[in-house]
Amino acid sequence: MFHVAVHKAGPVSGYGLTGSISPSIGNLSFLTSLQLQNNQLRGPIPKEITNLFRIRVLNLSSNSLEGSLPSNLSKLFQLRVLNLTSNMITGLVPNHLGDLKNLDVLKLGKNLLYGPIPPSLSNISSLTVLNLGTNSLSGPIPYELGRLQRLKVLDLTINNLTGTIPPSIYNITSLVSLVLASNNFWGQFPSNIGQTLPNLLVFNVCFNKFTGEIPASLHNLTDIKVIRAAHNLLEGAIPSGLGNLPFLEMYNIGFNKLAWGRDQDLDRFIKSLSNSSQLSFLAFDGNLLEGVIPVSIGNLSKHLSKLYMGGNRFTGQIPESIGYLTGLSLLNMSDNSIHGEIPQEIGNLKGLQVLEISRNQLVGRIPHSLGDLGALNEINLSQNNLEGMIPPSFGNFKSVLSMDLSSNRLNGSIPNGVLQPSLSSVLNLSTNLFSGPIPQDISRLESLVSLDLSDNMLSGNIPLSIKGCQSLENLEVARNNLFGQIPETLAELKGLEFLDLSSNQFSGFISGALKFLNLSFNNLEGRTPSDGIFKDTSKAHTEGNPKLCSHTTCQKPRMPGKLLKVSIITCAVGVTAVCVITFLILKRKAKKSITSTSSSPLLLKEPFMNVSYDELRRATENFNPTNLLGVGSFGSVFKGVIRGVDVAVKVIDLKANGYYKGFVAECDALRNVRHRNLVKLITSCSSIDIKNTEFLALVYEFLSNGSLEEWIKGQKINSDGSVGLSLEERVNVAIDIASALDYLHNDCEVPVVHCDLKPSNSSKRRNGCKGWRFWAGSCVV
Structure with missing residues (x-):
């Protein structure tokens, strides 16, 4: 137990004192x-x-102090400074703190306090610093706090506070720092905030729901150092006047809906910030900004450490002048439409730790100079059109933690240079043209968590040396030309949870504490194990192995499955339509069987694009209700635009019963479905949102011309001016839908049953198009 044995104690800071404070x-x-x-x-x-x-x-x-605040702190009437920051104190903020009339500084941040902010704090008229940040406080900001006319610092960040900001707060002229980030505040900022808060140096309102425009008067505060308004719902133009802020150190307006004004462009924006010689952090990513990246970008502050400009609509090439920003530790230009080659000059950024230029239209070879970035921790060049081999200079990366080169046209063998022992997060080389064997030196990745080599042309066995990857949790080598026995050493990877070996030529099985296993479309033989992960067919996939049978089917002939055709009858309106449809389907099948004997078509499987939560958020304008297409039993569907393509984003409702099972079933059912009369599944997204909660979504092609229900009811007009559907068109609709059902039941790699067939789930792709498509969602395998 700690004891204080002096009457006038000076600071006893950082001495490693332990125990509790004696009464x-x-x-x-x-x-x-x-x-x-x-x-x-x-x-x-x-x-x-x-x-x-x-x-x-x-x-x-x-x-590490805990418990609640003493109930009679008001007895300390001489107290000037009360600082209990960074402990584990819980309970309510007591009302009696308002009785500490002489208090100058009150810091209770980084604790476990909850409940409302007591209005009684406004009685402490001498207060200059009020820090209640990083707790679990709730409710609105009391209007009475506006009476604290000597307050210089108000920090309420990272709580559960709600409501609008009381106008009285904007009238505390003494405020130097206003920090309200990471709450649930909404409303608009007053246009004259720069006049009412003339001494403001720090303005931080990130991660809220503020709307309206960025007040132009903020850019009139010539001494301001920090402006942070990212992750809100702000729109309109970026105000002029940034050239008047010579002391600006951080400017973050990312992830809003900002666009250029009539007289603005990227070049003018960059040039205006060139006067801020102390600028170290600049972020305008995740907005609706566009234009060619200007040469003037090289004139930004030499102190600039982090530059975020991804998730916009920028075009043109990366200018060579980017190499002048030698102070950069992070460069993010991902999710734009940048083309051309990666400039060699990026190699001049010797202090660069994070390089993100994924999801653009970059071409050519990866420059050798990137190997000069010896401090690099993370590199992401995925989803471009880069080609050629990985430069040998990548062997210089001694600190890299994550590397993603997926979805390009890179070729050759996988060089040992990318197998850096420092890799501890992700190595993703999927969806390229790599060939040859998996390197034996894979064992060097002893700290790696996720390895994805899928969708290449790799051959040979999985090397036994993979047992050295003891930290591996995710391993994907699907859709290659790998063969041989599944190595037993994989079972020695105790942390392995996700394993995808599908679409190769493997034999054998694997045991272990897996949460997901995909062995489909290989050369597995014999009986499927009935223990471990194989008990749950939603987590263990073995389809597409003709010589494989389960413990219940090995001794029995398989049913032909013709009974599934009965469901086609339920789609018809009458007996006559059924006869017509059946006749036409049989006729098409007969023709197909004749023509198929003359050729041996190659089944091509399209790679699915990778999309993030942030990209879907931007695509749907923050899931704006105006973009809502409909609500179903498992979620809501929003219209969006991804990389210039109209899409329909189905956001899974996490409150629905069996939502995850439904999501997995829909992914399994649709990932290999290809039919002209089925809405195409573009990709899926499993991530977390800005509140760190689970987010699941499916992305489909968008059918722009209304549902079948609207056409049947005469609510749509044809290009020739006619209304609704003629008899011939109605018969064609039935044929198209029956053809798609027949495909799902009989021609898929795994039979699929549709559980929600109705007119509102069918649509024309465009006006004047004869083909009809329907949603294949709500399926079971």
Whole structure:
């Protein structure tokens, strides 16, 4: 137990003190300052501490103190500074703190406090610093806090506060720092905020739901250092006047809906920031900005450390002048339409730790100069059109933690240079043209968590040396030319949870503590195991192995499955339509059987694009209700635009019963479905949203010309001016839908049953198009 044995204690900071604070501390009645910050003290704050009626400074920050605040802190009427930051104090913020009339500094941030902010704090008229950030406080900001006319710092960041900001807060002219980030605030900022808060140096309102425009008056605060308004719903143009901010250090307006004004463009924006010589952080990513990246980008501050400009609509090439920004530690230009080659000059950025230029239209070879980035921790060049071999200079990366070169046209063998022992997060080389064997030196990746080599032309066996990858949780080598026995050494990877070996020529099985296993479309033989992960068919996939049978089917002939044709009858309106449809289907099948004997078509499987939560959020304008197409039993469908293509985004409702099983079933059913009368599944997304909660979505092609239900009811007009559907068109609709059902039942690699066939799930792709498509969602395998 810790004891204080002096009457006037100076700072006892960072001495590694342990134990709890003794109640006998209350006997030091002459103590005026108690500073025990940055130690390892634990336990509650003893109530006897309130006997120190002469104390002026009480600093117990950065310890592990717990319990609630003493109930009679108001007895410390001489107190000037109360700092309990970074502990584990819980409970409500007590009302009686408002009785500490002489308090200048109140810091209770980074604790476990909850409940509302007590309006009584407004009684502390001398207060200059109020920090309640990083707790679990809720409710609105009390209007009464506007009475704190000496307040310089107001920090309420990372709580659960809601509502609009009281106008009285914007009238505290003494405010130097206003930090409201990561709450649930909404509303608009007053246009004259720059006049009412003339001393403001820090303005941080990130991760809220503010709307309207960025107030132009903020750019009139010539001394301001930090402007952060990212992750809101702001729109309109970026105000002019940035050239008047010479002391600006951070400007972050990312992930809003901002666009250029009539007289604005990227070049003018960049040039205006060139006057901010102290700028170290610049982010305008995730907006609706467009234009060619200007040469003037090289004139930004030499102190610039982080530059985020991804997720916009920028075009043109990356200018060579980017190499002048030698202070950069992070460069993110992903999710744009940038073309051309990667300039060699990026190799001049010797301090670069993160390079993100994925999801663009870059071409050519990866420049050898990238190997000069010796400090690099993360590199992502995925989803471009890069070609050629990985440069040997990649062997210079000694600190790289994550590397993603997927979805390009890279070829050759996988060089040992990318197998860096430092890789501890992701190595993704999927969807390229790599050939040859998986390198034996794969064992060097002993700290790697995720390895994806799928969708290449790799051959040979999985090397036994893979047992050295003891940290591996995710391994994907699907859709290659690999063969041989599945190595038993994979079972020695105790952390392995996700394993995809599908569409190769493997034999054998694997055991272990897996959560997902895909062995489909290989050369598996015999009986499927009935233990371990194989107990759950939604987690273990073995389809597409003709010589494989389950423990219930090995001794029985397989049913032909013709009974599934019965469901076609339910789609018909009458007996006559059924006869016509059946006749035409049989006729088409007969023709297909004749023509198929003369050729041996190659089945091509399209690679699915990778999309992130942020890209879907931008595509749907923050899932704006105006883009809502409909609501179903498992989620809502929004219209969006991804990389210039109209899409329909089905966001899974996590409150629906069996939502995850339905999501997995739909993915399994549709990933190999290809039919002219079925809506095409473009990709899926399994991620987390901005609130760190699970996010699941499916992305389909968008059918722009209404549903079948609308056409049947005469609510749509044809290009020739006619209304609704003629009899011939109705018969063609039935034929198209029956043809698609027949395909699902009989021609898929795995038979699929549609569970929600109705007119509202069918649509024309475009006006004047004779072919009809329907949603193949709500399927079971």
